[in-house]
Amino acid sequence: MKYLVCISRTPETTAKIAFTDGNTQFDKNGVQYILNPYDEWYALVRALELKEAGGGTVTVINVGTAENDAVIRKALAIGADDAVRIDTDPKSAMNVAKQISEYVKSNPHDIILCGKETIDYNSGEVGGMIAEFLDIPFVSYGEHLDIEGSSATVKRDIEGGSQTVKVNLPAVISAAKGMAEQRIPNMRGIMMAKRKPLNIVPAVPFEDAATVIGYTLPEGKSAVKMIDPENMDELVRLLQEEAKVL
Amino acid sequence: MVLVFAESKNGQFKKATFEAVTYGKQTADILGVECHAIVIGSADNPAHLGQYGASKVHHINNNALDHFSSQSYTAAIAKAAEIIGASTVIVNHSSTGKSLVGRLAVKMNAGSVAGANHLPEIKDGVFTVKKNVFSGKAIAEYKISSKNRVLSLMGNTLKPEVTGSDAPVEIVDLPVGESKLQVISTDLQQGTVAPLPEAELVVSAGRGMKGPENWGIIEDLANVLGATTACSRPVADTGWRPHHEHVGQTGVAIRPNLYIAAGISGAIQHLAGVNSSKCIVVINKDSEAPFFKAATYGVCADLFDVVPKLTEAIKKAKA
Numbered sequence: 001m002k003y004l005v006c007i008s009r010t011p012e013t014t015a016k017i018a019f020t021d022g023n024t025q026f027d028k029n030g031v032q033y034i035l036n037p038y039d040e041w042y043a044l045v046r047a048l049e050l051k052e053a054g055g056g057t058v059t060v061i062n063v064g065t066a067e068n069d070a071v072i073r074k075a076l077a078i079g080a081d082d083a084v085r086i087d088t089d090p091k092s093a094m095n096v097a098k099q100i101s102e103y104v105k106s107n108p109h110d111i112i113l114c115g116k117e118t119i120d121y122n123s124g125e126v127g128g129m130i131a132e133f134l135d136i137p138f139v140s141y142g143e144h145l146d147i148e149g150s151s152a153t154v155k156r157d158i159e160g161g162s163q164t165v166k167v168n169l170p171a172v173i174s175a176a177k178g179m180a181e182q183r184i185p186n187m188r189g190i191m192m193a194k195r196k197p198l199n200i201v202p203a204v205p206f207e208d209a210a211t212v213i214g215y216t217l218p219e220g221k222s223a224v225k226m227i228d229p230e231n232m233d234e235l236v237r238l239l240q241e242e243a244k245v246l
Numbered sequence: 247m248v249l250v251f252a253e254s255k256n257g258q259f260k261k262a263t264f265e266a267v268t269y270g271k272q273t274a275d276i277l278g279v280e281c282h283a284i285v286i287g288s289a290d291n292p293a294h295l296g297q298y299g300a301s302k303v304h305h306i307n308n309n310a311l312d313h314f315s316s317q318s319y320t321a322a323i324a325k326a327a328e329i330i331g332a333s334t335v336i337v338n339h340s341s342t343g344k345s346l347v348g349r350l351a352v353k354m355n356a357g358s359v360a361g362a363n364h365l366p367e368i369k370d371g372v373f374t375v376k377k378n379v380f381s382g383k384a385i386a387e388y389k390i391s392s393k394n395r396v397l398s399l400m401g402n403t404l405k406p407e408v409t410g411s412d413a414p415v416e417i418v419d420l421p422v423g424e425s426k427l428q429v430i431s432t433d434l435q436q437g438t439v440a441p442l443p444e445a446e447l448v449v450s451a452g453r454g455m456k457g458p459e460n461w462g463i464i465e466d467l468a469n470v471l472g473a474t475t476a477c478s479r480p481v482a483d484t485g486w487r488p489h490h491e492h493v494g495q496t497g498v499a500i501r502p503n504l505y506i507a508a509g510i511s512g513a514i515q516h517l518a519g520v521n522s523s524k525c526i527v528v529i530n531k532d533s534e535a536p537f538f539k540a541a542t543y544g545v546c547a548d549l550f551d552v553v554p555k556l557t558e559a560i561k562k563a564k565a
Binding site: 161 | 388395428441
C-alpha cells in the first residue's frame with residue numbers, strides 16, 4: 001500500500017497576525033512556522049500506523065519553496081519514508097492541488113491523505129481538488145480510517161453526528177481529530193530524517209483564478225462590559241436590547 | 247446566472263439552505279442575473295425555495311444520488327450549471343458543501359472561495375469576496391478572475407429572507423456514473439436542538455465545572471434558551487462530555503449569535519474556534535481569565551451561583 005500525505009507549513013497557532021505592503025502580504029517577521037497540525041497529528045500519524053500494521057510506504061509531499069524544508073524534515077523525523085517538494089510558491093489552493101495531482105499521475109499512490117484544512121487559510125479545498133483532478137473519491141473530515149484490501153472505511157463527521165462510508169481505492173481522505181494521536185519525533189528519528197530522501201520536483205505551469213488581494217483585521221471588540229453577578233436580569237436585558245441576540 | 251445547491255436532509259431543507267438561497271439571490275442581484283436552485287435527492291416542497299429568491303428550482307431525483315458522494319454530486323451540479331448557463335455556483339460551508347467546493351471548482355475550471363462570509367462585490371469589473379482566515383484573526387479579500395466561480399457560504403452570514411413566492415420546479419434527468427462510495431451507516435444524535443455548526447445559541451462549559459455530574463445547570467440553561475451545549479477541549483479529552491461537543495481549534499469551529507462560556511479560561515486554541523460568535527458571555531470566578539478580553543459581557547463570580555440565576559432570569563423574561 002502506497003500512502004501519500006500532503007503537508008503544509010503554517011504559522012504557529014499563537015503567532016501574531018499582521019500584514020505588510022499595504023495589507024496585501026502576510027507579515028512573516030518573527031513568525032514561527034510549524035507543520036499544519038491536522039496534517040501532522042492525524043493524516044501523517046494514521047498513515048504511519050496503517051503502514052506499520054499492513055506494510056507499505058509513506059511519502060510526504062509539499063508544494064513550496066526551500067523555506068519549507070525544515071517542516072518537511074520534521075515529517076521525516078516522525079516516520080515518513082521519503083519526501084517530495086514541488087518547487088514553487090503557490091498562491092491558491094488549486095495550484096497546490098494541481099501540482100500534487102500531476103505528481104500522482106506519474107507516481108500512483110493508493111491513498112492520499114491530508115489534514116481537514118490548514119490553520120492559516122481554513123479552506124479545506126485541496127483534498128477535494130486533488131480528487132477531482134484525478135477523478136477519484138474524496139471523503140472529508142475522517143475521524144477514523146481503516147484499510148481492507150482495495151477499499152477504505154472512513155467514519156466522518158457530519159452535522160449532528162457521524163457517517164461511515166466505504167470507498168474504492170485510490171481515494172483522497174482528509175483527516176480530523178480522532179483519526180490518530182500526535183507523535184513526538186525521537187532522537188533516532190531526527191537523526192535518520194537527515195539521510196532520508198527529499199526530492200525536489202519542478203512545478204508545472206499554472207494560472208491562478210482566485211487569489212487574495214488584501215487583508216483586514218477584525219474590528220476590535222469593544223471592551224468587555226462587566227455585569228453584577230447579583231443582577232442577571234440586567235444581563236438578559238442587554239442580550240435582548242443591546243446585543244439583540246435573544 | 248447564479249445556481250445554489252440547496253442541501254436537504256431526510257427530505258427537509260435546513261435553515262442554512264434558506265440562507266444560501268437568500269445569499270444566492272442577493273449575489274444574483276449584484277451581478278444583474280437570475281438565481282436558480284438545484285435540489286438533489288428526495289425533498290419535500292422544493293418550490294418553497296422560490297420564497298427565498300430562486301426563480302426556478304431544478305430537481306434531480308435519481309436513485310444513484312440517494313447517498314451523498316462528492317464525486318457524483320459534483321458531476322451532477324457542474325452538468326446542471328453548464329446546461330442552464332450558470333457561471334456562479336453557491337453551496338453551504340457544511341460537511342457536504344466543504345466536500346464539494348474544491349471539486350466543483352476543478353470540474354468547472356472556476357476560481358473558488360471556501361467559507362465566504364460577506365456578499366461579493368464588483369470592484370472595477372472584478373468579482374471580489376471576503377472570508378475569515380487565520381482562524382478568525384483576519385479577513386482576506388479574494389478576487390476571482392475566471393468566468394466561473396464557486397463559493398461555499400459560512401453559516402449565520404445572513405438571515406434567510408422571504409422575498410418572493412413559490413418557484414416552478416423542473417425535474418431534471420441526468421445520467422450519473424456508478425458511485426465508488428457506499429454509505430455503511432449514519433448516526434445522528436437524537437434531540438431537537440440544532441447541531442453545533444448550525445446553532446445560533448450555544449452554552450458551553452469547561453474545567454470550572456469540576457466534574458461531569460455537575461452539568462445539570464448547564465443543560466437547564468441550554469434548555470430554557472433552546473441552545474446547543476458545547477465544551478472545552480480538556481473536558482472532552484477527560485471524557486466528561488462527548489467529543490462532538492468540543493469547540494475550538496481542533497474541535498468544531500462555530501459562529502453562533504450568542505456563545506455563553508462558563509468555567510472556561512479562554513486559551514487561544516479555544517478562542518480560535520469561537521471568536522466569530524456575534525456576542526460572547528463569559529462567566530468565570532477568576533478575574534484574570536484571558537477569555538474576558540474576548541467577551542462582550544463578563545460576569546466575574548462562581549458559576550455554580552450565577553448560572554442558575556441566569557436561567558431564572560431568562561425564564562422570567564420569556565414568561
